[in-house]
Amino acid sequence: xxxxxxxxxxPFFLFxxxxxxxxxxxxxxxxxxxxxxxxxxIITNDNFTGMAYLQPLIAADSLNPIAVGNVxxxxxxxxxxxxxxxxxxxxxxxxxxxxxxxxxxxxxLHKGDAIKCPPNIPHWHGASAESSFVQVAIxxxxxGETVWMQPVTDEEYYSK
Amino acid sequence: xxxxxxxxxxPFFLFxxxxxxxxxxxxxxxxxxxxxxxxxxIITNDNFTGMAYLQPLIAADSLNPIAVGNVxxxxxxxxxxxxxxxxxxxxxxxxxxxxxxxxxxxxxLHKGDAIKCPPNIPHWHGASAESSFVQVAIxxxxxGETVWMQPVTDEEYYSK
Numbered sequence: 437x438x439x440x441x442x443x444x445x446x447p448f449f450l451f452x453x454x455x456x457x458x459x460x461x462x463x464x465x466x467x468x469x470x471x472x473x474x475x476x477x478i479i480t481n482d483n484f485t486g487m488a489y490l491q492p493l494i495a496a497d498s499l500n501p502i503a504v505g506n507v508x509x510x511x512x513x514x515x516x517x518x519x520x521x522x523x524x525x526x527x528x529x530x531x532x533x534x535x536x537x538x539x540x541x542x543x544x545l546h547k548g549d550a551i552k553c554p555p556n557i558p559h560w561h562g563a564s565a566e567s568s569f570v571q572v573a574i575x576x577x578x579x580g581e582t583v584w585m586q587p588v589t590d591e592e593y594y595s596k
Numbered sequence: 597x598x599x600x601x602x603x604x605x606x607p608f609f610l611f612x613x614x615x616x617x618x619x620x621x622x623x624x625x626x627x628x629x630x631x632x633x634x635x636x637x638i639i640t641n642d643n644f645t646g647m648a649y650l651q652p653l654i655a656a657d658s659l660n661p662i663a664v665g666n667v668x669x670x671x672x673x674x675x676x677x678x679x680x681x682x683x684x685x686x687x688x689x690x691x692x693x694x695x696x697x698x699x700x701x702x703x704x705l706h707k708g709d710a711i712k713c714p715p716n717i718p719h720w721h722g723a724s725a726e727s728s729f730v731q732v733a734i735x736x737x738x739x740g741e742t743v744w745m746q747p748v749t750d751e752e753y754y755s756k
Binding site: 472473474493494497499500502504522523525527529530547548550552554555572574576 | 632633634653654657659660662664682683685687689690707708710712714715732734736
């Protein structure tokens with residue numbers, strides 16, 4: 437009996453590789469779809485440029501006036517310029533983002549970074565142009581609400 | 597020419613499967629070694645039972661008196677009972693943990709949970725018995741420092 441080796445070997449080999457690729461894809465998909473906090477709802481107010489999502493995590497109350505929320509920015513999305521009367525803390529959960537205070541160069545933020553926005557200093561934050569950005573915002577509400585200002589222009593957003 | 601099919605097919609098949617397992621392991625290792633925040637240093641004070649690690653993220657200052665730190669508990673590790681004069685917020689970054697207020701049943705915390713410890717209420721938190729636990733602690737320092745109390749006994753820790 438004549439055996440064609442290629443006919444025998446190729447199907448097994450391709451099957452094994454396909455199974456391997458499937459496993460890899462499943463792992464990858466699992467990682468991408470399991471963020472630390474839920475993405476939440478699309479932000480529909482006009483304080484943001486582009487697509488951003490908010491998942492409130494903790495509401496401020498009279499005993500502890502700190503609010504915490506998880507904000508997800510799609511690539512290119514950013515807040516308007518704004519100030520916080522009591523300041524704000526940002527924790528970067530995933531992705532790559534930008535943060536800029538008025539008159540300062542734009543900073544690039546990565547997963548694991550933590551920064552403090554001082555009270556009453558105009559600033560903006562958002563995703564980088566190429567990557568989404570997930571941040572936890574920690575905001576003291578004891579001195580009043582966020583003061584929203586003008587949009588971040590493309591010129592400001594893309595300046596380095 | 598006689599061909600032994602098994603001799604031909606098996607090496608290819610085993611090679612492909614081994615390559616697949618390697619890829620799977622590499623993905624898995626990558627996930628386990630890439631937490632959101634660094635693990636930081638072992639906590640060497642006696643306010644904890646078992647092994648716990650602290651990575652400070654934000655220091656309180658006079659303008660914004662909120663401190664933020666990432667705490668990693670190994671399985672079974674937990675804080676002593678304690679109170680916070682201005683309360684505390686916990687965000688669960690990874691793993692499974694426990695949280696209990698005095699007189700209340702122990703709660704089980706999972707990745708993505710966020711809870712508020714009210715001011716001056718004795719409580720403790722830590723890892724579950726079987727899983728490590730990573731939390732971000734957000735603590736207002738404007739009313740003073742944490743008040744540490746007695747250790748959490750095994751009876752308290754294992755009670756449901």
